[in-house]
Amino acid sequence: MKITKFETFIVPPRWLFLKIETDEGIVGWGEPVVEGRAATVETAVHELSDYLIGKDPLRIEDHWQTLYRSGFYRGGPILMSATAGIDQALWDIKGKFFNTPIYQLLGGACRDSIRVYSWVGGDKGDNHDEVARAAKLAVESGFSAIKMNGTAEMQYIDSHDKIDTVLERVRTVREAVGPNVGIGIDFHGRAHKPMAKVLAKELEPYRIMFIEEPVLSQNNEALREIANHTSIPIATGERMFSRWDFKSLLQDGYVDIIQPDASHAGGITECRKIASMAEAYDVALALHCPLGPIALAACLQIDAVAHNAFIQEQSLGIHYNAGTDLLDYLEDPRVFNYRNGYVDIPQGPGLGVTINEEHVRKMAQIGHRWRNPVWHHADGSVAEW
Template sequence: MSYITDYELFEVPPRWLMLRIETADGTVGWGEPVVEGRAHTVRAAVEELMDTYLLGENPTRIEDHWQTMYRGGFYRGGPVLMSAIAGIDQALWDIKGKQLGAPVHELLGGPARDRIRVYQWIGGDRPSEVAEEAETKVEAGFTALKMNATAEIERVDDPATVDAAVNRLHEVRDAVGDEIDVGVDFHGRVSKPMAKRLAEALEPYEPMFIEEPVLPEHNDALPQIAEHTTIPIATGERMYSRWDFKEILEDGTVDVIQPDLSHAGGITEVKKIAAMAEAYDVALAPHCPLGPIALASCVQVDACSPNALIQEQSLNIHYNDTGDVLDYLADPSVFEYDNGYVTIPDNPGLGIEINEDYVRDQSEKTVNWHNPVWRHPDGSVAEW
């Protein structure tokens, strides 16, 4: 029987934390446990979980390890613990697939599709010049895009702010036509009254979805927002377990859920969340503005989830000035996009090979990414 002998953590540009787990037979699995801007905190959580529960254990008992890491502690859930569990879980699945010579999706029931559609980000935190960028991405073969709706926005803002958001989407729609999908991310920046106004105003330009129209702590407002629009509502990147998703599935107002494979308990938990959503006729579109291990984990779940709709990926995203997804792969061709789709990889484990020398080299660099703190004109803190 193989057992877990060692682990290492690497903080690398632009804002990622990578976990390497090794077993007695020499098998290596990789995970990506990180909360963007809180890498040091998650590192400590991973170390505590690995040292307490996993060193010396059989890596193949993934469900039991998940239950132990989650339920073994009296205090549960939240972004830090669930992200630590997520990265460990990814690495354990990578090990199991490699030991059995099969991709993870084969171990989860086999593929329900041959490829998954991806979307490409346009614009930055404060969206601008999006129409020109949209044209460029469509010319590159993407059939779906996503953009931020607004920059800072007041709890009750003026008509000009709404008009600016509408005009940006209008310009993108004019630039790319009606056969391209465009998601609009509210990013939790928008209060309930403004979310209602924006949703209604954006309706004529038919976004693919409006994402995180309010913060998850205000999910009880989603039914009111849904009354003001027929646009599909998406949310879930800041929800961390099936219990967090239970209420929004039951109230029926969300059309697309977006759990993050590096935040919501990893492959084990997101596969369960996806199955719950399928029972409520809700689509899956995993959140992933992160690195190659997180993306590979997403694609494995997409492969075997019948309700998977589309996959976020972070190639050339505005966060990635100092490092990008393909930089860390021994074979970047695994994430080649063809007409807006990525083929489901069939290599063992997560289906990717990490360039370990490059990871070690990059981990020597200073990484200190934190999201900006935005403020309103009166000096109060604005949602980023």
């Protein structure tokens, strides 16, 4: 069997899909994308395809090493996201070739399902009561955990009015959902170390499941001091792209949950290795996935074989998906049937999902040019979003 063709589709709301074809008629799907840089990643995918056309798609490890090591410059969000989508599609082909889910080729499952959480808002300008209602609705829909943005833009040293706003929002949500629902607070890298320390300490009374990206991953050394100010588990990793990025983070010992993204951090092959590294440090795995159905399917295949995976992000109903959602691209949306706060691991061959190619091609005619907001502080300087 040989790889014959790469085809990419930029589809709403902000995704990039990849289809890899073979001479035996087996096709694989991947989701290589950096949100807001889809066209850039698309170019990288087609550049990398030069290494794979005519090759045996089953030699996944060899292909991964070639894509990573053949270029003098390597790593980073663009190249690793392009590699991730290619890797997902190759695993999809391999699973279909052997007529089995990917997780069976990775040693077999250690779980049948995984807990999922729902995003409920909490961003700049969101009303506290609206966020609380969204959280309560998620719980009534069966979710046992939610995640919300905690902060608006923050200067290095900022007003305690902003701290009070965060605390009031979280208090309102906690009261709405009760004491036992998991609440993740995403700082989104918007805070800097001085204010992150304050937030981490002040949030403790609300029994937070984790705080996410209290500082940017470029500043992970600050986690030492933040960890010394709180007992809340600290999560990070969505903007880290390889096992080499995670190496020092795990060695330093100040992270409790890692969140690599299977569409950014080298795909199934690399995220499986990162998860195993974390297990050796007694660190939990919560794969990042505010993306589409292919990315989620890839995450679930990893979750199936990673003993330290404890919860999975998913994007159904997230505000980014206005106008179209992840189930719209599936032949059978029941594959992601959430029950009692959990989702089953897909049991079909490969990724376990069947993409509605007709709908993909239709939506690719619309495409997108999604960009994240650009925020500014009161003094006019650019703020983290």
